Every structure is written in structure tokens, then in C-alpha cells.
Amino acid sequence: MLENDLFNNVIQDFDTGYWELRTNPDREIWSAKFYETLGYKKEELQSTIDTFFETLLHPEDLELFRDNFLNYRQNSINFKQHIKIFDQTGNYKLFRCSTIDNLPVNIKSSTKILFFFEIKLESSNEMIKDNFYYRETAQMTQTGSWYVDFHEKKSYWDFETRRILEYPDDYVPSLKDSALYYSEDCQQQAADCFFNCAMAGVPFDTQIKMKTANKRIFWVRAIGKPVYNEKKEIIGIRGVFQDIDDNKRKELRLKKSMDIITSQNSRLFNFAHIVSHNLRSHTSNLSMILEFMDDIDNPEEKLDFLLQIGQISKSLNMTIEHLNDIVAINTNKHQEKKEVKFKDTLKLVTHGIGQMISLSKTEINTDFTAFDTIEYIPAYLESILLNLITNAIKYKHEERDPVINIKTYIEENKKYLYIKDNGMGIDMKLFKDKIFGMYKTFHFNEDAVGIGLFLTKNQVESLDGKITVESKVDVGTTFIIEF
Amino acid sequence: MIHKIELACIIDDDSLYVNLVKKIIETKQLCENLMIFKNGQDALTYFEAILGSLDQHKVPEIIFLDLNMPVMDGWEFLDNFTKIKNKFKKTITLYIVSSSINTVDIEKAKGINSVKDYLIKPVTIKDLEVIFSQQTS
Numbered sequence: 001m002l003e004n005d006l007f008n009n010v011i012q013d014f015d016t017g018y019w020e021l022r023t024n025p026d027r028e029i030w031s032a033k034f035y036e037t038l039g040y041k042k043e044e045l046q047s048t049i050d051t052f053f054e055t056l057l058h059p060e061d062l063e064l065f066r067d068n069f070l071n072y073r074q075n076s077i078n079f080k081q082h083i084k085i086f087d088q089t090g091n092y093k094l095f096r097c098s099t100i101d102n103l104p105v106n107i108k109s110s111t112k113i114l115f116f117f118e119i120k121l122e123s124s125n126e127m128i129k130d131n132f133y134y135r136e137t138a139q140m141t142q143t144g145s146w147y148v149d150f151h152e153k154k155s156y157w158d159f160e161t162r163r164i165l166e167y168p169d170d171y172v173p174s175l176k177d178s179a180l181y182y183s184e185d186c187q188q189q190a191a192d193c194f195f196n197c198a199m200a201g202v203p204f205d206t207q208i209k210m211k212t213a214n215k216r217i218f219w220v221r222a223i224g225k226p227v228y229n230e231k232k233e234i235i236g237i238r239g240v241f242q243d244i245d246d247n248k249r250k251e252l253r254l255k256k257s258m259d260i261i262t263s264q265n266s267r268l269f270n271f272a273h274i275v276s277h278n279l280r281s282h283t284s285n286l287s288m289i290l291e292f293m294d295d296i297d298n299p300e301e302k303l304d305f306l307l308q309i310g311q312i313s314k315s316l317n318m319t320i321e322h323l324n325d326i327v328a329i330n331t332n333k334h335q336e337k338k339e340v341k342f343k344d345t346l347k348l349v350t351h352g353i354g355q356m357i358s359l360s361k362t363e364i365n366t367d368f369t370a371f372d373t374i375e376y377i378p379a380y381l382e383s384i385l386l387n388l389i390t391n392a393i394k395y396k397h398e399e400r401d402p403v404i405n406i407k408t409y410i411e412e413n414k415k416y417l418y419i420k421d422n423g424m425g426i427d428m429k430l431f432k433d434k435i436f437g438m439y440k441t442f443h444f445n446e447d448a449v450g451i452g453l454f455l456t457k458n459q460v461e462s463l464d465g466k467i468t469v470e471s472k473v474d475v476g477t478t479f480i481i482e483f
Numbered sequence: 484m485i486h487k488i489e490l491a492c493i494i495d496d497d498s499l500y501v502n503l504v505k506k507i508i509e510t511k512q513l514c515e516n517l518m519i520f521k522n523g524q525d526a527l528t529y530f531e532a533i534l535g536s537l538d539q540h541k542v543p544e545i546i547f548l549d550l551n552m553p554v555m556d557g558w559e560f561l562d563n564f565t566k567i568k569n570k571f572k573k574t575i576t577l578y579i580v581s582s583s584i585n586t587v588d589i590e591k592a593k594g595i596n597s598v599k600d601y602l603i604k605p606v607t608i609k610d611l612e613v614i615f616s617q618q619t620s
Binding site for chain 1: 497499500502503504506507510551556582583584585604605606607608
């Protein structure tokens with residue numbers, strides 16, 4: 001008998017006829033519901049395999065069902081099949097016949113059971129109702145369905161797909177030009193998704209930018225899965241597009257402000273450290289002097305200390321000026337940005353250090369063909385160029401005259417400027433993390449202060465740009481600014 | 484009879500601080516000789532040079548090391564110094580002396596074996612006296 005009450009309850013709730021397989025083929029058990037559905041009385045129909053095969057089952061279904069049935073009986077291979085069964089009124093009724101493993105609930109039974117779910121054809125009234133709900137759901141969730149048929153080589157869109165892609169109701173989608181439905185930078189992504197799905201049967205669920213009939217770019221969640229025929233060949237892809245533009249844009253904006261806040265926070269943190277460290281080094285000297293002054297009696301020596309206090313005050317001033325410069329960058333970034341021509345700014349800079357350039361026999365080559373102007377705070381661009389050019393000259397290679405190449409270029413829609421020299425270079429292994437730090441010097445020049453690159457980095461970053469460096473000892477250094 | 488420290492070493496780029504400490508040490512007669520390097524690189528060059536020398540008088544008993552210095556900073560010096568430290572036949576006590584109050588720096592320094600202690604600038608006369616007397620006792 002059946003294993004437990006739970007199982008019995010489930011069977012009852014199912015309201016479905018079943019066949020409990022027995023070891024003795026003449027004593028099969030067909031449930032009351034099974035008889036009831038077909039309209040037979042228990043006594044007029046003997047529950048044997050032969051009866052089922054010869055009297056009840058439609059001959060069309062016999063061959064496949066027999067295979068399935070015997071396989072299940074002997075080898076426990078589960079199956080699902082649509083079959084037609086002859087009822088008491090002389091008509092065939094359609095059933096979905098399923099083994100226990102294919103049930104939507106997880107129940108265990110030691111006996112083998114076949115279930116018969118009657119398939120009632122929906123009345124046209126219900127179809128209309130369903131269609132209404134489907135349209136409502138599609139519109140409210142802005143989700144359009146589509147189907148790509150590989151045999152017919154055609155795409156089908158529903159009304160909502162046409163609506164979110166802004167095409168007219170009678171528009172026929174083109175399979176050949178399907179790449180054009182995606183924004184240029186997402187066409188590869190779309191091609192990969194569809195190719196993988198069509199070739200390997202890999203379903204996809206991705207976020208992608210699409211292009212409407214009016215050339216508007218918007219964000220879509222695209223879900224697709226392969227459609228198989230009976231031979232398990234992939235014959236198409238079915239899926240949905242959901243318009244998620246509002247949410248996605250919010251998400252992107254949020255992420256951008258997160259990035260800005262994170263970078264500002266790290267700069268502030270850095271700045272707090274710099275302030276603390278740099279001011280502390282002076283004040284600690286001051287307090288040491290005062291302590292020591294107390295300790296000695298010789299007036300002449302005390303006078304000497306007073307001179308030193310003057311020195312400390314001077315360096316303290318200098319430090320505070322440097323710190324002011326940094327603060328100024330962050331407050332000045334609201335200064336008006338202007339269209340600045342690289343050529344003009346460079347002229348201004350080279351004019352100012354004309355003597356330095358001619359004395360060092362520096363050669364400066366420029367190439368601003370990729371783009372020759374930039375929306376920037378003019379004073380910053382000037383300061384950045386001045387810093388990088390004077391650095392290149394200061395740290396030139398002993399054995400050659402400085403050559404500086406300045407060039408603009410565009411990569412992946414981003415604008416870059418590089419300044420490349422043939423100077424002594426910086427040992428990147430040792431100094432990689434320190435190049436843009438405050439008061440860090442890497443060369444043995446006495447007059448190196450270590451503030452220039454720190455300022456440059458702050459200026460670039462305050463306008464949401466980035467600066468990176470590549471360098472090789474004895475070869476030269478390249479600074480790359482991303483605007 | 485108190486044994487006085489023969490040689491101490493300061494590695495620091497802040498000349499004002501160095502002069503002050505020097506003066507304190509001289510006035511208080513805390514040790515006989517003092518050696519000064521402006522950065523880690525200069526100091527390391529010296530230590531590598533006297534490795535082979537048998538003259539123990541050239542090896543300092545105490546080192547005061549700053550962290551923020553140009554060319555080679557204190558961390559890098561420590562890295563290199565730790566590698567050669569045991570080749571000297573003398574115990575060298577190393578103190579880090581920095582104006583950094585960053586706890587990251589302090590923890591990192593205390594985790595290094597060859598570092599005896601971390602002193603935050605300003606160093607007081609008393610600090611120095613204690614350190615030098617500990618060394619001799």
C-alpha cells in the first residue's frame with residue numbers, strides 16, 4: 001500500500017486518477033478517480049495492463065507509451081507523455097501521463113505510480129481573460145516578449161517589445177539587422193549572448209543597452225533561453241526584454257557619486273595625515289628647543305636657540321603655504337572651466353621658463369591632432385604642464401639633452417594627454433606608491449621639494465581626472481593624464 | 484664605573500631636529516661619538532661598508548631612525564638592515580623616532596623584530612637619558 005498519510009493527502013488534493021503498479025500484472029490498482037474521470041464502473045473494467053493497452057489507449061499512442069511504460073516498470077526510468085484514453089461515452093480524452101518523479105511536489109513512494117492529468121481545452125472566454133492579464137502584466141512591468149525562429153529565420157516581437165523599442169505596431173523585426181537594436185558598445189555583448197544560447201544552449205539574463213527606433217539609448221534586462229524540438233535540437237530562442245532604464249540610470253548615478261565620495265574621502269584622509277605629520281614635525285622641534293632652553297643656563301646658547309626658533313617659524317610658514325595650495329585646489333575647482341587650447345597654454349608655460357629650456361637645450365615636440373582643446377580650469381592646466389615640464393628638465397639624463405613629447409589621444413571614448421621625457425627615470429619598483437606623495441623625492445637633487453607632483457595629482461583629481469606614471473631608469477618617464 | 488655608550492647613530496633628514504638631539508647628547512654627555520645620516524640610503528651604504536671590518540668601534544650601539552625621509556625612507560632601511568643585522572658581532576638597539584602618530588605606522592613598527600621601541604617626536608631630554616642609561620646598565 002501507499003507509504004504514508006502525507007502521500008495520501010497529496011494524492012487526494014491532486015484530484016487526479018492514478019495507476020499503482022503491482023508486481024502481478026493481473027492485479028494492477030487503478031484509483032477511483034481514474035474510473036470516475038473515464039466514466040467506467042469498477043466492475044466493468046478489469047485493471048490489467050492488457051486492458052489498458054488494448055481497450056483504453058489510443059492506437060496512435062500505443063507504441064511510444066509501451067516503451068515508456070515498460071522502461072519505467074523495469075528500469076525505473078521516469079517519463080511524461082500525452083496520451084488519449086477511450087472513455088465510457090465512446091470518445092477519446094486527452095491526458096498528461098506522468099511518473100511520480102515528474103510531480104511538482106517532492107514525495108517519496110516505494111511503489112511505482114502513474115498519474116493521469118486530464119487536459120481540458122480552454123474555452124475561448126478564458127483565453128480572452130488570460131490574454132488581458134498578459135497584456136496588463138507586460139505593460140505594467142514594461143516587459144516585452146520575443147522569439148527568434150532559426151528555421152524560418154525570423155524574429156517575432158509582441159506589442160510591448162515594439163512599444164519599448166518605439167517601433168510601430170505593424171513593424172516586422174529584422175533578424176539580419178538585429179545588431180542595430182543594440183547600442184554600438186553593446187552589440188558584441190548581444191552577439192555573444194545569442195551565439196552562446198543558439199550554439200551551446202546557454203540561457204542568458206543580462207543588462208544591456210538597446211537602441212530604439214528613434215535612436216534613443218536605454219537600459220534593458222534581456223533574458224533568453226533556447227527552444228528545443230523533439231530531437232533536442234535548438235530551433236530558436238525565446239525571451240523577454242524589460243525596460244529598466246530608470247532604475248539602471250539611478251544605479252549608475254549612485255555609483256558615480258559613491259566613487260566621487262570615496263575618492264574625496266581618501267583625499268581628505270590623506271590630507272589630514274599630511275597636515276598632522278607636517279605640522280607635528282615643526283611643533284615637536286619647537287617644544288624640544290623650549291625644553292632644552294629651560295635646561296641650560298648659558299645666555300649665549302639661549303640666544304642661539306632663539307635663532308633656531310626663527311628658522312622653525314620660517315619652515316612652518318612654508319608648510320602652511322603648501323597646505324594652503326592644496327586646500328585652494330579643492331575650493332577652486334568651482335572656478336569657471338573654459339575651453340583651453342593646449343597650444344596656447346603650452347606657449348604660456350614655455351615662455352615663463354624660456355631660459356630654463358634654452359639653457360638645458362630642451363626640445364619639446366607636440367601633437368594635439370586627436371583633440372586640441374579641453375574644457376578645464378586654465379590655471380590648472382598651466383600648473384600641470386609647468387610642473388611636468390620642469391620636472392622633465394630638472395631630472396634630465398646626464399648624457400643627453402632633454403626631449404619632451406606631449407601628445408593628446410582618445411581611447412575608448414576617453415581623452416588622454418601624455419608627457420613623455422627621456423630623462424633619468426624613476427625606479428618604479430622602489431617608488432611606485434610614493435611618486436605622487438607629499439614631500440617625497442626620489443632623486444639626489446638638493447633642491448627637490450616634493451610638492452609639485454602632489455599638487456599636480458590633486459589638481460587632476462579635483463576635476464575628476466586621473467594621473468598615472470610609467471618610468472624606466474635611464475630611459476625616461478611618461479605621465480598620462482585621463483581627463 | 485659607568486660604561487658610557489661609545490657610538491650612537493641618527494638617521495633623519497630634519498637637520499634642525501638632528502642638531503638639537505646632537506646638542507642634548509653633547510651637553511648631557513650621553514655618549515662619546517655620534518654619527519648622522521640624512522637618509523636611509525646613506526646609512527645603509529655605511530653599514531654595508533663596515534660589514535667586513537673587524538673594527539667594532541665603527542658599529543653603533545644605538546640607532547635612532549626616522550620614517551619619512553627622501554631617497555630611502557625608514558621602512559626600506561629597516562628591510563635591508565634586518566637582513567644584515569646579525570652579521571655584526573655587537574647588539575645594535577634600534578629606535579624609530581617619528582612625528583607620525585598614525586597607528587598603522589606604530590603597529591607596523593612594533594611588529595618588526597629589530598625595532599626596540601617607537602618614539603613619537605618630540606623626544607624629551609628625559610627620554611634620551613633613560614634610553615642611554617638602559618643601554619649601559
